Amino acid sequence: MQRFILASLTTLVLATAIAPAAKAESTAVNLYTVSTAKASSAQLTPAQLVALANQGYFKVQGIPGSAVLTAQYNLGNIRAQDLVEGAIQANRLSPQAANDAGYIAAVDSQLRTINLNF
Numbered sequence: 881m882q883r884f885i886l887a888s889l890t891t892l893v894l895a896t897a898i899a900p901a902a903k904a905e906s907t908a909v910n911l912y913t914v915s916t917a918k919a920s921s922a923q924l925t926p927a928q929l930v931a932l933a934n935q936g937y938f939k940v941q942g943i944p945g946s947a948v949l950t951a952q953y954n955l956g957n958i959r960a961q962d963l964v965e966g967a968i969q970a971n972r973l974s975p976q977a978a979n980d981a982g983y984i985a986a987v988d989s990q991l992r993t994i995n996l997n998f
Contacts, residue, residue: 926986933963941966953991960988
């Protein structure tokens, strides 16, 4: 039963990452609100950011995907801040996200969540 719930949550996170934001609105994620129209570059929710990293979208920026991402996070070689900086380099996040402690904490929470699925 627990495996089914974890698989369902993973599917939900991936589906959320794939569906683009059609208009500017606020989305609550881990008690943190992120405006999807903050800056000129696209703004991702923490769940979307981690899902994209898990799929390997930030390999060029040095962020591994899938099981390697999880292993590197567990070893302390990849931090939430690294993921945010990689997304900024890929123009997927506004530079202000690098200084937003709440956003980084929410990304860290999402990284811990995918860690439960492995």
